[in-house]
Amino acid sequence: MAKTFNERVAVIVSSLTTVADVTKLAKSIKGRAENLDVDMHSAGVGALYCAMTYNDTSATASVINALGKHTRAKAFAEWVERFSNIVLVLDKKTGLWAGKMLPAGERRDADKLAELLAEAQAEPFWTPAEKSSRDFSLHAALAMLLKKAEGERTKGNLSDDDRLALVDLAAIADKVKPAAPAAPIAKVAASTDMSAALANAGVDTLETVG
DSSP states (O other), X not given: OOOSHHHHHHHHHHTOOSHHHHHHHHXXXXXXHHHHHHHHHHHHHHHHHHHXXXXXXXXXXXXXXXXXXXXXXXXXXXXHHHHSSEEEEEETTXXXXXXXXXXXXXXXXXXXXXXXXXXXXXXXXXXXXXXXXXXXXXXXXXXXXXXXXXXXXXXXXXXXHHHHHHHXXXXXXXXXXXXXXXXXXXXXXXXXXXXXXXHXXXXXXXXXXX
């Protein structure tokens, strides 16, 4: 009995000798695909419910890993991130996905998650999302970049120009804090220790995801 992907394909292809054969298979695929769509979306919504109710990441990981190398896997990962407090990360060595919770300061509350769950149920994960509906935090993105850059600075891997740019970037990150508008921060001299500026930008309070 054929077991590998290529062996199974070879067996099926050998039986497709006419247009009618291919048409018949295509009709079969259409019916199975429609049923599979229902199952995949139901599993996805169920995984979001478990994430919201139990802070569970394993259900989302189970669903995305069941998709294998399907092109919808990436779409599912983006969908989960939009509608939950979970980020799905692919391990390139094993080819498996794992779920991680967002940093505590960036998680949606229970009421928001309930709203998102209702929205997710009406939007299958393979449906292209409007850019305006995606959550994005400029402060979080800058802070993670700053945290990485600060690590390189402590190793002595930054040039003088990079060190100056790092201070300016920390000031920008502070200005876009989501809690409240921040007052402009005076430019810090290159010789000044940048730890205070980076801390003020919230870098040390963020966790790296993925």
